[in-house]
Amino acid sequence: MDRVKDLASKTAAVVFTKSSCYMCHSITQLFYELGASPAVHDLDTEPYGREMERALRSLGCNPSVPAVFIGGKFVGSSKDVISLHVDGSLKQMLMAARAIWF
Template sequence: MADRVRELASKKAAVIFTKSSCCMCHSIKSLFYELGASPAIHELDKDSSGREMEWALRGLGCNPTVPAVFIGGRYVGSAKDVISLHVDGTLKQMLIDARAIWF
């Protein structure tokens, strides 16, 4: 399952693993949309393999497991990490470098 998660995480420039009931997941998705990115969203609670994917994310070092944000195929962190990157201006440049947004 870890290989499937890695594959999903690298299919698009920006990928977010979420749960539909998670308010921080919703906030991170909204932030990406406001920045002009259209990330691939994988809602673990709506996927038949969601529980296994969540365990695989934990095994890959994602803690908490949602939201798990990948940019350019690389794990960048959870909500706290993404918000920190946004505040210091790094997130937008990471999205540009990964070709998730264009300016």
Template sequence: MDRVRELASKKAAVIFTKSSCYMCHSITQLFYELGASPAVHELDKDGYGREMEWALRSMGCNPSVPAVFIGGKFVGSSKDVISLHVDGSLKQMLMAAKAIWF
């Protein structure tokens, strides 16, 4: 859990993913299209990936990936991010965290 929190707080936008997850790729691409450059941590390529996946699940992220953090705070998974994007909140959150400037 501490490793997840540490990584999540190092950059304004952080996404925990798996390399084979198409929704992870889609959410990451959405952030790039909005002008953000998120830190992307692929759990299946990290030696602590299994432990981080369990930590994300204990935080309420089900499925465990993609798990999105903005400004060090857990935002949710793909469904939550898409909902925020549709209502315009995602862009505002990214701007408030200084992940994008407009």
């Protein structure tokens, strides 16, 4: 859990992914389209990826990826991010965290 929190707090927008997850790719692309450059951590290549995946599940992220953090705070998984995008608050969150400027 400490590694997840540490990585999540180092960048304004962070996405934990797995290479086999199509929604991870979609969420990452959404961030790029909004003008953000999230730190993307692929749990398949992380030395402690399995432990990090368990930590993400303990936060309530099921499935464990994609797991999104903005401004160091856990936002949720793909359905949460898409809901925020649809109602317009995702962009506001990214602006408040200084992940994008408009």
